[in-house]
Amino acid sequence: MVYDLLIIGAGLSGLFAGCLAARRGKQALILARGLGGTHVGTGTIDVLSELTSLDKRQTTLDHPYGLAGSHALLAALDELKTICAEAGYPLHGDLNANFRLPTAAGATRQTCLAPETMIAGDLSRPQPFTLADLPGFRDFNANFAIVNLQPSVNSYQLSVIGLPIPHAPTHRDAYATDLAHLFDRADYREQLIEVWRPLLTHAPKRIGLPAILGLDHAVEAKRHLDSALGIELFEIPVLPPSVPGMRLFDILRNDFQARGGRIIIGPTVSGRIENKRATVTADANGRKREYEAEAIILATGGFLHGGLTGEFGGAIRESVFNLPVAAPSTRADWTSEVFLGPHPFAKFGVQVNKQLQPIGKDGKPVASNLRAVGSLLAGADRLSEGSRQGIELATAYRAIELL
Amino acid sequence: MKLSTEILILGGGATGLGAGWDAALRGFKTLVLEKGDLAHGTSGRYHGLLHSGGRYVIRDPQSASECAHENALLRKIMPSAIEDTGGYFAATPADPADYADQFAAACKTCHVPANEIPVTQALKREPLLNPNLSRVFEVQDAACDSFDALHLLAGAVKSAGGEVFLRHRVTEILKSGDRVVGVAGEALKTGEPFTIYADLILNCSGAWAGKVAEMAGCSVKVTPGKGVMIAMNSRLVNTVINRLKPPSDGDILVPVGTVSVIGTTDTAVPDPDKYAIEDWEVDLLMEEGEQLVPGFKEHRALRAWAGVRPLYDPGGADSRLMSRAHALLDHETRDGVPGLLSMVGGKFTTFRHMAQLLVDAACAKLNVERKCVTADTLIEPPGAKLHTLPNRLAALERPLDDPTTRPPDPVICECELVTRSQIESSLRESGSPILNDLRRDLRLGMGPCQAGFCAYRAAGIIREYFNDHSTTGPPDPLTNFQLLQFLQERWKGERPVMWGHSLRSLELDLHIYHNILGVQNLPTEREMEVYPTEKTS
Numbered sequence: 001m002v003y004d005l006l007i008i009g010a011g012l013s014g015l016f017a018g019c020l021a022a023r024r025g026k027q028a029l030i031l032a033r034g035l036g037g038t039h040v041g042t043g044t045i046d047v048l049s050e051l052t053s054l055d056k057r058q059t060t061l062d063h064p065y066g067l068a069g070s071h072a073l074l075a076a077l078d079e080l081k082t083i084c085a086e087a088g089y090p091l092h093g094d095l096n097a098n099f100r101l102p103t104a105a106g107a108t109r110q111t112c113l114a115p116e117t118m119i120a121g122d123l124s125r126p127q128p129f130t131l132a133d134l135p136g137f138r139d140f141n142a143n144f145a146i147v148n149l150q151p152s153v154n155s156y157q158l159s160v161i162g163l164p165i166p167h168a169p170t171h172r173d174a175y176a177t178d179l180a181h182l183f184d185r186a187d188y189r190e191q192l193i194e195v196w197r198p199l200l201t202h203a204p205k206r207i208g209l210p211a212i213l214g215l216d217h218a219v220e221a222k223r224h225l226d227s228a229l230g231i232e233l234f235e236i237p238v239l240p241p242s243v244p245g246m247r248l249f250d251i252l253r254n255d256f257q258a259r260g261g262r263i264i265i266g267p268t269v270s271g272r273i274e275n276k277r278a279t280v281t282a283d284a285n286g287r288k289r290e291y292e293a294e295a296i297i298l299a300t301g302g303f304l305h306g307g308l309t310g311e312f313g314g315a316i317r318e319s320v321f322n323l324p325v326a327a328p329s330t331r332a333d334w335t336s337e338v339f340l341g342p343h344p345f346a347k348f349g350v351q352v353n354k355q356l357q358p359i360g361k362d363g364k365p366v367a368s369n370l371r372a373v374g375s376l377l378a379g380a381d382r383l384s385e386g387s388r389q390g391i392e393l394a395t396a397y398r399a400i401e402l403l
Numbered sequence: 404m405k406l407s408t409e410i411l412i413l414g415g416g417a418t419g420l421g422a423g424w425d426a427a428l429r430g431f432k433t434l435v436l437e438k439g440d441l442a443h444g445t446s447g448r449y450h451g452l453l454h455s456g457g458r459y460v461i462r463d464p465q466s467a468s469e470c471a472h473e474n475a476l477l478r479k480i481m482p483s484a485i486e487d488t489g490g491y492f493a494a495t496p497a498d499p500a501d502y503a504d505q506f507a508a509a510c511k512t513c514h515v516p517a518n519e520i521p522v523t524q525a526l527k528r529e530p531l532l533n534p535n536l537s538r539v540f541e542v543q544d545a546a547c548d549s550f551d552a553l554h555l556l557a558g559a560v561k562s563a564g565g566e567v568f569l570r571h572r573v574t575e576i577l578k579s580g581d582r583v584v585g586v587a588g589e590a591l592k593t594g595e596p597f598t599i600y601a602d603l604i605l606n607c608s609g610a611w612a613g614k615v616a617e618m619a620g621c622s623v624k625v626t627p628g629k630g631v632m633i634a635m636n637s638r639l640v641n642t643v644i645n646r647l648k649p650p651s652d653g654d655i656l657v658p659v660g661t662v663s664v665i666g667t668t669d670t671a672v673p674d675p676d677k678y679a680i681e682d683w684e685v686d687l688l689m690e691e692g693e694q695l696v697p698g699f700k701e702h703r704a705l706r707a708w709a710g711v712r713p714l715y716d717p718g719g720a721d722s723r724l725m726s727r728a729h730a731l732l733d734h735e736t737r738d739g740v741p742g743l744l745s746m747v748g749g750k751f752t753t754f755r756h757m758a759q760l761l762v763d764a765a766c767a768k769l770n771v772e773r774k775c776v777t778a779d780t781l782i783e784p785p786g787a788k789l790h791t792l793p794n795r796l797a798a799l800e801r802p803l804d805d806p807t808t809r810p811p812d813p814v815i816c817e818c819e820l821v822t823r824s825q826i827e828s829s830l831r832e833s834g835s836p837i838l839n840d841l842r843r844d845l846r847l848g849m850g851p852c853q854a855g856f857c858a859y860r861a862a863g864i865i866r867e868y869f870n871d872h873s874t875t876g877p878p879d880p881l882t883n884f885q886l887l888q889f890l891q892e893r894w895k896g897e898r899p900v901m902w903g904h905s906l907r908s909l910e911l912d913l914h915i916y917h918n919i920l921g922v923q924n925l926p927t928e929r930e931m932e933v934y935p936t937e938k939t940s
C-alpha cells in the first residue's frame with residue numbers, strides 16, 4: 001500500500017490533518033506511539049485568551065499563527081465544527097468572542113469553541129447556578145470551586161448541591177471515564193432522574209457538574225436529563241483522563257476511518273532523511289516496517305507527548321528525525337523559578353518555513369516531503385497565550401492545504 | 404502567653420526531640436520549641452541513612468563506634484521507622500585499591516561489624532550494581548524515614564509527659580544578670596508573642612545553634628554545610644550502597660520508601676536559611692551515581708533537595724574536615740553564662756546518645772541524679788507500622804464482598820496511598836491548613852507525580868475541613884494560597900532535575916494547573932503567608 005500522506009502523531013493536529021486529508025480523497029495513514037493531548041486536555045478549542053490580539057500573532061512569521069495564516073485558522077475552526085456537528089456533538093462559538101467558562105478550581109477560563117455540554121456554564125450569563133458535589137468523586141471539588149467563583153458573578157448567589165451517582169464503582173475510586181460510561185446508557189439516566197428529581201426541587205435550574213456526561217452519547221445525555229428534570233446542565237473539565245477530550249478523539253478518528261483512513265497506535269516511529277527525502281520506520285516491539293509517502297506530516301507534539309525531549313546533557317531533541325531545535329544548553333535556562341511560568345521551554349520547538357517545512361541551520365528545508373504542525377512548532381507559549389488547540393488546528397489545516 | 408518549665412529545649416529536630424523525650428522520661432517538666440513544622444530542619448532533609456559507622460572508621464573512629472552502637476539500639480527501640488536494608492561498601496574501578504584493607508582493619512578497631520563477601524554474591528542481590536566491582540563488604544546500614552521517626556519521637560515526648568510547641572520561633576533569650584532564665588518569641592500561627600521561663604535551657608537548634616547562642620551573648624561557630632541529594636524514581640537498589648573510598652561527594656545510594664537517594668555534596672554556606680541547588684551539584688551526583696549503577700543517568704530523577712549540616716567549628720578549616728562528631732557546650736564554664744547548654748554537630752544516627760549526654764549534663768547542673776532510660780524504652784505506640792506501600796495497601800484493603808458497608812475513603816494521593824480520612828485526621832491533630840505539613844506527616848505528593856494530581860484534591864479537603872462546607876462568603880485566599888504555595892514548593896525541588904521524564908511531567912502538571920484548573924487566576928493574598936516557609940525545597 002502506498003499512501004499519499006503519512007501522519008506521525010495522533011493528537012488533535014495529527015487526527016485533524018488526517019480527517020482533512022481523507023475528506024479530500026487522500027489515502028492517509030496515521031502512525032503514533034500513543035495517544036495525544038486530547039486525553040489530558042479540556043475538550044475545548046482555545047484559540048487565544050485575548051482574542052483581540054489575534055491579528056498581531058497572525059502577522060508575525062515567528063509565531064505558528066503567522067505561518068498558518070488567518071484564513072487557515074478560520075477555515076480550520078469551520079471544518080472542525082462541521083465534523084463534530086455531523087457526529088452529533090456540536091461545538092459552539094466563533095472568533096468574535098470567547099466563552100468565559102468556570103474551572104474546577106473556580107477560576108475563569110477563556111475558550112473559543114466549546115461543546116454543547118459546556119456552554120451553559122458561561123459566566124457572562126446572568127442566571128444563578130449551583131455546582132454538583134458528587135460524593136466520593138475526588139477529581140472535582142464543588143466547595144472549593146464555588147467560593148472562588150462567587151466574585152466573578154457578583155450579581156447572584158452561588159451554591160453547591162450534593163448529587164449521588166448510583167452504581168459508581170465502590171471497590172475502587174471512580175474516574176471520570178467510569179461515570180461517563182454510566183451516563184451513556186439511557187436506562188441508567190432514567191434511574192438517575194428518579195434519584196435526582198426530589199433533590200432538585202429548590203435548586204437553581206442551571207447546574208454545573210464535572211465533565212462526565214457520557215463518552216458516546218454526551219449530547220443525548222445532556223438533552224435527556226435537561227428536559228426530564230427541567231434543568232440546564234453544564235460540564236466542567238476535571239483532572240485527566242479527559243472525557244470531553246476523548247470524545248473529540250473518537251469523533252475525529254471515526255471520521256478519518258469512515259473515509260478510508262488508517263490509524264496504527266503503538267509502534268515507535270523513527271525517521272531518516274536521505275537526499276532531502278524523509279522516510280520512516282515503525283517499530284512495534286521489534287517488528288520493524290518501513291514506510292514511504294509522497295508527503296509526511298510530523299505532528300508529535302511537545303515535551304509531554306514525546307515530540308521533543310530534553311536531555312540531561314543539555315540538548316533538546318526532536319525525537320523522530322532529530323531535527324534541529326534551537327535552545328540554550330544550560331538546563332537552568334529552560335525553566336522559570338516560578339512553577340506557573342512563563343517558562344522558556346514552552347517556546348522551544350521545530351523551526352519551519354512558510355511551507356511548514358522544517359528548516360536546517362542554513363534556513364533551507366531539510367526534506368522536500370516533510371512538514372511539521374501543532375505543538376511541536378517553535379515560537380508560541382501555548383499555555384500563557386491560551387492558544388494550544390487553535391495552533392494545532394490552523395497549522396494542520398495549512399499543511400493539508402499545501403499538499 | 405507566659406509559661407514556665409524546668410527544662411526548655413530549643414529546636415525540634417532529632418536532637419531536640421530526643422532530648423525532650425529523655426528529659427520527660429526522667430521526670431522533668433519539659434517543653435520543646437520548634438520554629439517550623441516537625442521535620443522542618445536538617446532532620447527532615449537528611450540522607451535517610453542509619454549509619455553502620457563504616458563511613459567514619461578511618462577519619463573519625465569515635466563517631467564510627469557511636470554509630471555502630473546506636474544503630475543496633477535504635478533498631479530495637481523504634482523499629483517502625485527503620486527498614487533493615489543492610490549495606491555494602493563496594494569498590495568500583497574508580498576507587499583507590501588500597502582503601503579496602505585499611506577499611507577492614509579500621510572496622511575491627513572501631514567495632515563496626517563488616518564482612519567481606521564475594522562480588523558475585525553482592526551482584527546477585529543487587530543486579531543493577533556496576534559489574535566491575537572489585538571488593539564488597541557487608542555492613543549493618545539501614546534506612547530510617549525521618550518523617551516517621553520525628554513523628555514517633557514527638558509522640559513519645561508527649562506520652563512521657565512533655566510538650567512540643569510547633570511554629571514557635573525564639574527571637575530572644577532572657578537573662579537575669581549573666582544567667583539565662585527564659586526565652587521570648589512569636590507563635591507564628593497566631594502572631595502572639597510568648598515568654599517562657601525555665602530552670603535550664605538546652606540549645607538543640609542544629610545549624611542554627613550559632614544564631615541561638617548569640618542571642619545569649621555566646622559565640623558558637625557552627626558552619627552550615629550544605630548537602631544536596633537527588634531522589635531517583637525507583638529503588639535502583641534495596642541495599643544501602645557506599646563507595647569503598649574516603650568520604651566524598653555522591654558516595655552513598657540509599658533506598659528509602661519507593662525511591663533511592665543519591666548523595667551528598669558538601670559546601671559551606673553563610674546562612675542556613677539561604678542556599679540554592681546548583682546545576683553542577685546535580686550533574687556531579689548523577690555522574691557519581693553512574694559509577695555505582697551503570698545507566699543511572701537514564702533513570703528518572705524525581706527531585707533534588709538540600710539540607711544543612713550543623714558542623715561545629717572549634718576554629719578554622721574546610722567544612723568536610725570538620726568533625727561530624729558532636730560537642731556539648733556548657734556556656735557557664737565556657738562563656739560565664741549559666742542556665743544554657745548547647746549540643747552542636749552530630750548525626751541523626753546518634754541523636755539518642757547526644758540527648759543522653761545533654762540531659763546527663765542537665766541533671767548535673769540541676770543537682771539531681773536521674774538515670775537515663777531511653778536505651779531501654781520503646782519509642783513507638785503499639786501497632787505503629789513502617790510507612791511502606793505494602794503496609795499502606797494492607798490498611799486500605801477492606802472486605803470487598805459487601806460494598807454497601809464499605810465506607811468510601813478515597814485515595815487522594817495515589818503515589819503514596821494517602822486517603823481522605825488520613826488527611827482529615829492529620830488536619831484534626833495539627834490544626835494546620837498547610838499542605839506541606841500534610842506532606843511531612845503523610846508523604847502526600849512525594850511520589851512520581853510530585854503532587855500533580857493530589858494537590859488539587861487535598862486543597863479541596865482542606866477547604867471543606869476548615870470552612871465547614873460553607874459555600875457562600877468571600878473567596879478563600881488562604882486555601883488558594885496553600886495550593887499555589889505547595890505547587891511552588893514542589894517545583895523548587897523538581898526544577899534542578901528538569902530533563903527527560905521530569906520535563907514531560909512538568910508539562911502535564913502545567914496542563915492540569917494552568918490550563919484545566921486555571922489556578923494562576925485564583926484570588927490569593929500574599930499577606931496570607933502567616934506561616935513563613937524558609938526552606939528552598
Ligand SMILES: Cc1cc2nc3c(=O)[nH]c(=O)nc-3n(C[C@H](O)[C@H](O)[C@H](O)COP(=O)(O)OP(=O)(O)OC[C@H]3O[C@@H](n4cnc5c(N)ncnc54)[C@H](O)[C@@H]3O)c2cc1C
Nearest residue numbers: 414416417418438444445446449450452573609630751752
Ligand atoms: C545533606 C545531609 C545528609 C545527611 N545524612 C545523614 C545520614 O544519612 N545519616 C545521619 O545519621 N545523619 C545525616 N546527616 C546529619 C543529620 O541530618 C543531622 O546531624 C541531624 O539531623 C541534626 O539534627 P538536629 O536536631 O541537631 O538539627 P535540626 O534537625 O536542624 O533541628 C534543629 C531545629 O531547630 C529549629 N530552630 C532553629 N532556630 C530556632 C529558633 N530560633 N526557634 C525555634 N526553633 C529553632 C529548626 O527549625 C530545626 O528544626 C545529614 C545531614 C545533611 C545536611
